[in-house]
Amino acid sequence: MEEQNLMREQAQVLTDRAFRHQQHGDLGDAIALYRRSIATYPTAEAHTFLGWAYAIMARYEEAIAECEKAIALDATFGNPYNDIGAYLLETARPEEAIPWLKQAIAAPRYATPQFAHVNLGRAYELVGRPHEALAAYDQALALTPLYLPATWAKYALLGRLN
Template identity: 35%
Template sequence: MPPTDDQVLEHEQMLQSAMRHQRAGRFAQAEQLYRQVLASDPNQPVALHMLGILAHMAGQSELGVELIEAAVLRAPDYVSAHNNLGNMLRELGRLKEALAAYERALAHKPNYAEALGNIGLAQQGLGRIEDAVSSYRRALAINPELGDTHNNLGNILCELGKLDEAIECYRRALEIHPRYALIQYNLGAALKQQGELHLAMESLQHAVQLQPDFAAAHTSLALTLQRLGRLEDAVTSYRQALSLEPDNPDFLANLANALDLLGELEAALACYRKALALNPGSRETSGSIGSLLLAMGKLEEGLVMERQGFGVVKFDLERGVSIKNGAYSVDHP
């Protein structure tokens, strides 16, 4: 039996209240109200959608998918629900299903720029690089203010070696989101790849100022400082990264390399040994230990270790980090 007009009005008021709770981070209160609506009307699509988002946020993504699938079954033109369903499926690695969900959103709303941007992310994950570039550009033609999509297009252009265009994308993204540490980090990585080390350093410094717990940005800044010859500053940044991720073997190996260059051989050796203990299969770290032991005059162990590896190798394999669009928005169909 469908709800009466009075029930529909009451549900609308409850949903508005629930979404205010959700936006304010009062998730338990929001969940309680969504469940009250569904107890009265099990087919209410907004309540199903929003409860699905809460389930995903609580780590129950499969349940979240089921709930949002139920929502779009009852309201096929609920475009934000299709988009959020795609986001969940993509995070679960179900890229083809995610792509289909985004495309359903777009079918109902052809100018849905956020869904187009997310189609690009799914296509990129599926290795359809040219299609992804096209989708990102189409999204930005509809809405040039999508900072996340400028960032994601920048990432793919970096992978294609189009650094000037990528840097332009990141800078445009930062005009829209000037306090977004992740975009500053991506810009810094692109500038470093282009050889603009001082500009890269500035971007990465901004990134860690905006987000002091951003370990990857600290180590990227350290690598940049090291290439600029500022070894003591590099060591400080490596230590900042390690204070956040103390068991990261790559961070430890990079710190060891900088300490080696500073002549602090015993400290460097200790870092390399810890890195190897955390990642025993690393031939690079074994080789670096061997080279260092030989430099310290410990020939027997040094030769054994050097044969296991390749000598000194710095880990500097940065890739841009992508951002999903329109993720888990709290709105109506």
């Protein structure tokens, strides 16, 4: 048990370092560090962040695969569901994105569900369901009233509907 805790701590240190590299745009080092972290002790967070690094490079299928690994490790973690939905939106597959975004919203361990609500609104707009999109934007704003992407999306859509 002690060895497992040590491995988990080492993996977290590697994930933290990888994230700092990613924030500075050093994706190659970030990816290498995420992989080392996963090899040390796989976590849903490390797989999700590795997927995010791939997505920044427009490697969406690899990003989705990492998010699926994250979900396999921890199905309660909302981030990878939202990320898959976002990557599907980026690859012009909004209908496929909708169920993933709904799962993100329902996930018990998700600190930023307003992101998934806005992405769901985007997906609904793209498939021609504007009233459902407005409801999704309103849900995001109910959670975080000052979340500007939700405000901008809502009022842009309202402007197009008038």
